[in-house]
Amino acid sequence: MSQPAIRVHELCFQWSNEAPVLRSCSLEVPKGEFWMLLGSNGSGKSTLLRTLTGLLQPQSGQVEIAPPIGFVFQNPDHQLVMPTVGADVAFGLVEEKLSYPQVRERVEDALAAVNLLHLQRRPIYALSGGQKQRIAIAGAIARHCEVLLLDEPTALLDPDSQMDLVQQVQQLLKRRGITALWVTHRLEELDYCDGAFLLEQGRVVEQGDPIHLKQRLMQQLEQEVDQEDC
Ligand SMILES: Nc1ncnc2c1ncn2[C@@H]1O[C@H](COP(=O)(O)OP(=O)(O)O)[C@@H](O)[C@H]1O
Ligand SMILES: [Mg+2]
Numbered sequence: 001m002s003q004p005a006i007r008v009h010e011l012c013f014q015w016s017n018e019a020p021v022l023r024s025c026s027l028e029v030p031k032g033e034f035w036m037l038l039g040s041n042g043s044g045k046s047t048l049l050r051t052l053t054g055l056l057q058p059q060s061g062q063v064e065i066a067p068p069i070g071f072v073f074q075n076p077d078h079q080l081v082m083p084t085v086g087a088d089v090a091f092g093l094v095e096e097k098l099s100y101p102q103v104r105e106r107v108e109d110a111l112a113a114v115n116l117l118h119l120q121r122r123p124i125y126a127l128s129g130g131q132k133q134r135i136a137i138a139g140a141i142a143r144h145c146e147v148l149l150l151d152e153p154t155a156l157l158d159p160d161s162q163m164d165l166v167q168q169v170q171q172l173l174k175r176r177g178i179t180a181l182w183v184t185h186r187l188e189e190l191d192y193c194d195g196a197f198l199l200e201q202g203r204v205v206e207q208g209d210p211i212h213l214k215q216r217l218m219q220q221l222e223q224e225v226d227q228e229d230c
Helices: 045-053 085-091 100-113 129-142 159-176 187-192 210-229
Strands: 004-013 022-030 034-039 060-065 069-072 147-151 179-183 195-200 203-208
Touching: 004 045, 004 179, 022 045, 022 060, 022 179, 022 195, 022 203, 034 045, 034 159, 034 187, 034 210, 045 060, 045 069, 045 147, 045 179, 069 129, 085 100, 085 129, 100 129, 100 159, 129 147, 129 159, 159 179, 159 187, 187 210, 195 210, 203 210
Parallel strands: 034 179, 034 195, 069 147, 147 179
Antiparallel strands: 004 022, 004 060, 195 203
């Protein structure tokens, strides 16, 4: 296997005086692949993503991930800061000190990549939830990120927009050779990824074939429902 694009090795993280959240957590995502991260509420998924971006410092362990990293939040209203679509995508490029034509080219290319070039002048407030998530993704594309981290990007979407987003992201990643780690608790999304990790109490307890993991988790859910019915 070629060098992984994301490598996490025995990561430990704990908020002061609390039980550990990440406990020797290790995972690798191969370059150019789309992997998902599942786990129950509180299992440490968001904490893991934040240590990957450098927003949180782990107590021990290693993270290897090629910058610049794109990060997409659960709630796009926490991420989109400018009044219009084009301005928001351009805002992420400020640090790169590009010329005006370069910025314009990057913004137009990124919006075309998420099929929203026609909304370039649209105010952010006039977008649907799914469109907002695609704008957040366009921001990462414009910065030429090779790795995308997405923390439950479909959590606030209706089922149709949810499936549209996951399909579009899958196609975009493949076209551009981007690597992604996508957090979800919706098992139907597993149909679109190359592999999946199951996190339990801050540790990867299962990984690999997403369809196999989906079947196993669905059986587990059915058993839980049966037990409740008894
Ligand atoms: N800012 C914080 N301060 C203290 N504890 C936190 C903080 N954020 C999350 N936690 C705790 O860390 C654990 C893991 O949370 P989180 O990573 O958000 O889980 P998940 O995303 O899988 O639902 C939970 O027990 C949560 O209560
Ligand atoms: Mg979370």
